Amino acid sequence: MVKFSHVTRKYGNTVAVKDLNLKIAGNEFVVLIGPSGCGKTTTLKMVNRLINPTSGTIEVMGKNIQDLNPVTLRREIGYVIQQVGLFPNMTIAENIGVVPHLLGWDKNKSRKRAAALLTMVGMDPETYMDRYPTELSGGQQQRIGVLRALAADPPLILMDEPFGALDPITRETLQDEFKRLQTELHKTIIFVTHDIDEALKLADRIVIMRAGEVVQDATPEELLRHPADDFVAAFLGKDRLSNQELQVAQVMLENPVKAYPEMGMAEGLALMKRKKVDTVLITDHGGRFLGSVSVDEVNAKHRSFNTLGEIVDQDTPAIEKTAAAKDAFNRINEEKLPYLPVIDEKGLLVGIVTRNNMVNALASVVWGDHNGSS
Amino acid sequence: MIIMGPVEWLFDFWQFLEFYSDSVINATVRHLTLSFGAILAGIFVAVPLGILIANRAKLARVFLSITSIVQTIPTLAFLALVLPLLGVGVLPALVVLFLYSLLPILRNTYTGIRNIDAAYLEAGLGMGMNSRQLLFMVKLPLALPVIIAGIRLSTVYIISWATLSALIGAGGLGDLILTGIQTYDLNFILAGTIPTAVLALLAGSLINRLELSLTPRGLRTQG
Ligand SMILES: Nc1ncnc2c1ncn2[C@@H]1O[C@H](COP(=O)(O)OP(=O)(O)O)[C@@H](O)[C@H]1O
Numbered sequence: 001m002v003k004f005s006h007v008t009r010k011y012g013n014t015v016a017v018k019d020l021n022l023k024i025a026g027n028e029f030v031v032l033i034g035p036s037g038c039g040k041t042t043t044l045k046m047v048n049r050l051i052n053p054t055s056g057t058i059e060v061m062g063k064n065i066q067d068l069n070p071v072t073l074r075r076e077i078g079y080v081i082q083q084v085g086l087f088p089n090m091t092i093a094e095n096i097g098v099v100p101h102l103l104g105w106d107k108n109k110s111r112k113r114a115a116a117l118l119t120m121v122g123m124d125p126e127t128y129m130d131r132y133p134t135e136l137s138g139g140q141q142q143r144i145g146v147l148r149a150l151a152a153d154p155p156l157i158l159m160d161e162p163f164g165a166l167d168p169i170t171r172e173t174l175q176d177e178f179k180r181l182q183t184e185l186h187k188t189i190i191f192v193t194h195d196i197d198e199a200l201k202l203a204d205r206i207v208i209m210r211a212g213e214v215v216q217d218a219t220p221e222e223l224l225r226h227p228a229d230d231f232v233a234a235f236l237g238k239d240r241l242s243n244q245e246l247q248v249a250q251v252m253l254e255n256p257v258k259a260y261p262e263m264g265m266a267e268g269l270a271l272m273k274r275k276k277v278d279t280v281l282i283t284d285h286g287g288r289f290l291g292s293v294s295v296d297e298v299n300a301k302h303r304s305f306n307t308l309g310e311i312v313d314q315d316t317p318a319i320e321k322t323a324a325a326k327d328a329f330n331r332i333n334e335e336k337l338p339y340l341p342v343i344d345e346k347g348l349l350v351g352i353v354t355r356n357n358m359v360n361a362l363a364s365v366v367w368g369d370h371n372g373s374s
Numbered sequence: 375m376i377i378m379g380p381v382e383w384l385f386d387f388w389q390f391l392e393f394y395s396d397s398v399i400n401a402t403v404r405h406l407t408l409s410f411g412a413i414l415a416g417i418f419v420a421v422p423l424g425i426l427i428a429n430r431a432k433l434a435r436v437f438l439s440i441t442s443i444v445q446t447i448p449t450l451a452f453l454a455l456v457l458p459l460l461g462v463g464v465l466p467a468l469v470v471l472f473l474y475s476l477l478p479i480l481r482n483t484y485t486g487i488r489n490i491d492a493a494y495l496e497a498g499l500g501m502g503m504n505s506r507q508l509l510f511m512v513k514l515p516l517a518l519p520v521i522i523a524g525i526r527l528s529t530v531y532i533i534s535w536a537t538l539s540a541l542i543g544a545g546g547l548g549d550l551i552l553t554g555i556q557t558y559d560l561n562f563i564l565a566g567t568i569p570t571a572v573l574a575l576l577a578g579s580l581i582n583r584l585e586l587s588l589t590p591r592g593l594r595t596q597g
Pocket residue numbers: 011014015016034035036037038039040041042043
């Protein structure tokens with residue numbers, strides 16, 4: 001789909017990209033990553049000729065792009081930038097319809113396309129089509145930025161740190177959404193970022209760059225197992241650590257109120273009352289987590305059932321103790337859970353994370369009295 | 375001059391206006407013609423020129439300096455300077471006013487386009503707009519409020535400076551003021567001054583409204 005052969009780009013004495021050789025296959029999701037100034041943006045912009053190489057050739061879909069009209073070429077390649085750049089003088093539908101308009105689609109067709117794309121990311125077309133960009137949140141704006149690149153259904157999409165300006169939670173939502181889109185749309189994507197977690201999450205293949213050169217070109221798996229050198233290891237390590245700093249096991253409460261399935265209804269009620277909780281977690285005699293019973297359930301069903309085991313809610317969500325504390329926090333927030341039981345790799349109940357102790361854990365991280373955190 | 379109370383004076387001024395209504399109306403029409411002729415010509419020259427110099431730094435410096443220098447020439451001296459070249463009458467007045475109108479429009483068009491956030495231009499180019507499409511779909515709509523502000527500034531100034539064109543026989547409300555000066559008649563001076571001020575204010579607020587109705591909703595919310 002895209003092939004760089006001996007591509008070099010200089011700015012005066014600065015070599016932004018040095019003798020780059022890179023082949024990107026159809027439907028591949030390639031992430032370019034590296035420290036600021038290493039030549040990622042320059043590499044990306046040479047593909048749609050916003051920047052021309054000093055030497056070397058680039059082929060897109062088998063054609064040397066130097067032989068193509070840049071304007072025509074760009075209309076066939078989606079382009080998403082960090083600053084979004086939605087035109088403030090155009091409505092959302094018009095923004096999504098820019099490339100279709102340039103390609104001469106009629107207005108109806110391009111509005112229909114905009115509506116279909118909005119629906120695809122869960123934004124109601126009726127509500128959003130005729131709004132202006134300033135009336136949308138940052139996350140919504142970048143969603144439109146992505147849809148705009150998809151509008152004319154280009155086979156290749158270039159993205160330059162598209163989620164870099166978003167807050168962490170919105171960023172993650174958009175990453176997940178985009179990952180899902182990609183599995184449906186099968187585009188070839190070249191994606192620039194400096195966030196290694198983002199790269200590991202999205203990429204089929206990661207190209208690590210330093211000072212204009214490729215240091216390693218590998219799948220996320222290979223990269224984690226066999227970093228090419230100390231630079232790569234440091235690059236992977238630093239960010240890895242900061243995110244794995246806090247695991248669920250470090251923030252959970254270790255003695256949740258629990259009971260065996262044979263416990264009688266009245267006894268269960270008394271237990272909850274004594275411990276001042278409104279839910280009790282149920283395990284078997286080996287400690288394996290079975291589910292939960294709430295005080296409301298007991299009150300509602302104590303006439304027709306005898307033991308807690310008969311009314312246990314087996315779909316109670318739980319989280320593994322090695323998961324990132326951040327994930328527990330996100331799930332509690334997003335799924336509006338009052339608590340999350342914590343299990344180990346064998347499914348044994350080892351603790352519980354509640355809204356309250358999550359907040360306390362976060363507070364201690366923020367104010368620095370959690371040992372081991374920086 | 376005879377000293378009068380305000381009520382008598384107003385009555386007297388009213389009678390004056392009734393008597394001279396034809397001259398006042400004619401002078402106003404002439405004044406408007408001169409001002410708007412100059413402004414329209416100014417827009418037709420300065421807006422395209424501003425667009426042209428927006429991505430040519432050297433040319434921009436040259437044209438902006440020239441128009442700034444024009445602006446610093448005192449109007450009276452300027453009129454005297456064009457006298458030997460163009461003689462008296464409407465044409466030299468139009469030329470002088472036109473040259474005065476250039477700077478605010480040119481400068482605002484230039485800065486309006488220059489100050490467009492680079493992200494919009496990159497997005498436009500990256501999606502495959504050619505330079506014409508980029509101009510009409512992105513640059514001009516985004517710079518429009520600034521350009522119109524320049525036009526408003528020019529218009530208000532030109533309407534007031536147009537009074538001086540009476541000095542070279544171009545007519546307009548300045549004629550009444552001149553007559554008033556020559557005959558020590560306050561009524562004439564006021565009959566020239568008040569309509570000029572009213573015209574300037576009206577034109578300014580009219581352009582304000584025009585700007586508002588031309589600015590798309592998405593840009594208005596930014597204030
Ligand atoms: N227009 C330019 N003029 C001069 N130097 C530039 C220009 N664009 C980029 N560079 C230089 O080229 C190098 C690579 O830049 P870039 O591709 O933007 O890096 P990245 O996107 O990885 O942060 C940097 O050293 C940068 O300073």
